[in-house]
Amino acid sequence: MANEKDAGNAQAANGNGKWNVPTGRRTDEWSTALVLIGESQDRGAFTRFFRHFAPLIKAFALSGSSLSATHADELVQEVMLKVWQKAGGFNPEKAAASTWVYTIARNCRTDMFRRLQKFDTPLASDDFELESEDEESFVVLHTRRGAERVRELMGDLPPDQAQILGKVYMEGKSHSEAAAELDLPLGTVKSRVRLAIQKLQGLMEA
Amino acid sequence: MVKHHPPTDFLTEYAAGVLPVAQSACVAAHLSYCQRCRQTVGKLEDIGGAHLEQLDPQPVGESVLERVMARLDDPEPLRYATSETSETALPGLLDRLINGDYADLVWKRVTQSLSISYLKTGDPNHEFALYRIAEGGRIPEHTHGGSEMTLVLRGGFADESGEYHPGDCVVREGWDKHTPVALEGEECICLAVLDAPLRFTRLRHRWLNPLLKLRAG
Numbered sequence: 001m002a003n004e005k006d007a008g009n010a011q012a013a014n015g016n017g018k019w020n021v022p023t024g025r026r027t028d029e030w031s032t033a034l035v036l037i038g039e040s041q042d043r044g045a046f047t048r049f050f051r052h053f054a055p056l057i058k059a060f061a062l063s064g065s066s067l068s069a070t071h072a073d074e075l076v077q078e079v080m081l082k083v084w085q086k087a088g089g090f091n092p093e094k095a096a097a098s099t100w101v102y103t104i105a106r107n108c109r110t111d112m113f114r115r116l117q118k119f120d121t122p123l124a125s126d127d128f129e130l131e132s133e134d135e136e137s138f139v140v141l142h143t144r145r146g147a148e149r150v151r152e153l154m155g156d157l158p159p160d161q162a163q164i165l166g167k168v169y170m171e172g173k174s175h176s177e178a179a180a181e182l183d184l185p186l187g188t189v190k191s192r193v194r195l196a197i198q199k200l201q202g203l204m205e206a
Numbered sequence: 207m208v209k210h211h212p213p214t215d216f217l218t219e220y221a222a223g224v225l226p227v228a229q230s231a232c233v234a235a236h237l238s239y240c241q242r243c244r245q246t247v248g249k250l251e252d253i254g255g256a257h258l259e260q261l262d263p264q265p266v267g268e269s270v271l272e273r274v275m276a277r278l279d280d281p282e283p284l285r286y287a288t289s290e291t292s293e294t295a296l297p298g299l300l301d302r303l304i305n306g307d308y309a310d311l312v313w314k315r316v317t318q319s320l321s322i323s324y325l326k327t328g329d330p331n332h333e334f335a336l337y338r339i340a341e342g343g344r345i346p347e348h349t350h351g352g353s354e355m356t357l358v359l360r361g362g363f364a365d366e367s368g369e370y371h372p373g374d375c376v377v378r379e380g381w382d383k384h385t386p387v388a389l390e391g392e393e394c395i396c397l398a399v400l401d402a403p404l405r406f407t408r409l410r411h412r413w414l415n416p417l418l419k420l421r422a423g
Contacts, residue, residue: 041278043275046278047271050271050274051271054266054270054271055263055264055265056258056263057258058263058265058266059261059262059263059264060258060261062264063261073266073267076266076270076274077270077273077274077277080274081280084274084278085282095248095251095255096252098255098256098258098259099248099251099254099255101255102251102255102257103251103254105258106222106223106254107223109223119328119330120328121227121327121328121329122302122303122326122327123231123299123303123327123328125223127298127302128230128231128234128299147252150249150253151256151259151260154253154257154260165253166257168218168219168222168224169222169254169257170257170258170261172222172224173224174219174225175215175219177224190215193218194215197250197253200253
């Protein structure tokens, strides 16, 4: 497939162009670990969590070769420390563990980019977090199942859509940066992203 | 009840962490009003979580784990608290940027019924400003060379395409002309994020255009 080379760090497709489909049990294992960390500062659970997620966070940091290996290790440390500090606020009914870790990694990477570029802003990514609140419980269940469904459904996305989602979510490229890099019109990138999300979301809402 | 929402493109870039900081701040403020968009962003973040799980794990040295373990007992960094005395009743993030009350800001008077206060976000490409329109006041017909994202914070306004109330978010692109008018009963305060300056189109207002050059940063 021509797209695989462009997809770079294998985040868009795993070798044969198909996504791995993790089992629900695996998701639960990490949610349980997070709850243990949050409730009883369980260092054993944290170490297990680290061994699973740290290599993924490092891969995230290195996507799109945006950070050096040293900075990638630094990002891993920052993210894992925040995991430890924020685990008490994790609600397994509300979000999947991987989504929760992703949002922390995304925020830390944004802040690191800004530090490295000496970007002077009064806002840190944490300022964007909303105060926690009670959403209706049916919405909550919906969200958690949604995360599992997204993983299953991503394997069915056409490669050109999967590739662009990978660029945006993992490599941290805006739509216009992705368009420039792939030498595509901005409208094409936007519509591929939109189509991909419709496919993932349409089924999430079903 | 919020009726106008940012386009999904913006929410996707927000969830992926690639939306410029000024626009992100506007989206975040909208989210504090809008449960529907909070849910959408949650789903869009699930796409990020799913991608993360699919990455090819990269080896992390034991020394990194040791360094993290050694820091677990460090005190947590302090976070800014939202000021309790603020009268703006605004989402925490805007409260931080405004840092006090509307009255304490520097307001620049553009027309009899329009004043603008520029806030600093550090975004090099977007102006982030509060527009204050007297009740029933009109912003002269104008256009933009780029995109304009508006979020109503107080009062409301109407234009050629509808009526907007607190929490409503409107994004306009390109050269659409419009003439917003504040609703009666209360002054209107909006947050506006622009990547190109406002341009008044009518001859009798055009002399004001040089005053409106983009103030990003």
